[in-house]
Amino acid sequence: MPDAPPAPDGILLVDKPQGITSHTAVSRARRALGTRKVGHAGTLDPMATGLLILGVGPSTRLLTHMVGLDKTYTATIALGAATSTDDAEGDVTSTADASHLSGDDLAAPMARLTGDIEQVPSSVSAIKVDGERAYARVRAGEQVELRARPVTVARFEALAFRPGPLAEVDVVVDCSSGTYIRALARDLGAALGVGGHLTALRRTRIGPFDVEGAPIADALPEQGASALLLTPAEAASRILPVARLDDERAANLASGRRTVALEGEAGIVAAVHGDRLVGIARIDGRRMLPVTNFPTGAAAEAAR
Structure with a gap:
C-alpha cells in the first residue's frame, strides 16, 4: 500500500x-x-x-x-451621510449636503487622523464588552460606547475625489493592527461636518x-x-530574522531545550535547520530559548 x-x-x-x-x-x-x-x-x-x-x-x-503586523487598505468613503455601523450595511442616522466640498478640503482633517492617534472603534466591532462582542450587544438593541485606543496611521491619503451631495473619496491607508478603517471614515465625515461612512474596503497587504x-x-x-502553501521556514523568514542552526542546536531547540546563541543573533528569530523551521526562539544574552516549537521533519530527526 x-x-x-x-x-x-x-x-x-x-x-x-x-x-x-x-x-x-x-x-x-x-x-x-x-x-x-x-x-x-x-x-x-x-x-x-x-x-x-x-x-x-x-x-x-x-x-x-x-x-x-501592520496593514495596507484601499477604501471608498462616502461623505454626506453617517450610518449606525459606520459602513454601507448600517442604517443612515444623519445626512448633510456635501456638494460644497472639494478635494482640497480633505487634506487638513486627513492629516489630523494620521500618525499616533486615539481612535474610538466602531460600536459594531468584534471587541469584547463584559465577555460579549460589541456587535452582538448592538444587534440586541444595546447602546455600546467603546473607549478610545491608541493606533498608528502611517498613511491616510486621498487617491480620487468625486464631488456631489453624497461625495466619494477613494483612499489608501497604511496602519497598525487594530485600526478600524470604518472609524476613519466616520471621523473624517465628522471633521468635515457632513458625516461619513465606508462603502468599499480592500486589504492589500499584511506585513x-x-x-x-x-x-x-x-x-x-x-x-x-x-x-x-508557503513553507513554514519561508513564511517565518519573511517576518523575523533568521538564525541558521547546525545539527546540535537544532536538536536542542526541537526538544524544547535552550541552546547557544551565536554572535549577531538577537531578539525574536526564526530558527531554521536546512530548509525546515525548527521553531521561533528568543535570544537572551548567549542563550537561545524556544518560544514556539515545530519539531517536525528534519528538525525532529535532528532531535533523535
Missing part, C-alpha cells in the same frame, strides 16, 4: 471576495486542502475583500506571530505579505492546493 501523502503544513495567502465571511473562506481552504486544521491571522467583514493569511497544520502556530497573486478564496483548486 502506498504511503499516505504528508499532511499539509504551511501558510496560505488567499484573496477573500465580497459577500462571504472569513469563516467561509477558512472552510473552503479546509475542503481544498483536506484538513480541519486551518486558522487565520485576522478576519475581514463580509463586505470587505482582500488578503487573508491562513495557517495550515502545524503552521497555525505561526499565526500568533502574524496577527500584530510583508501582499494580495497580488493570491488565489481567490472561493476558487481554490480541489487538487494540488497544497502547492500554494
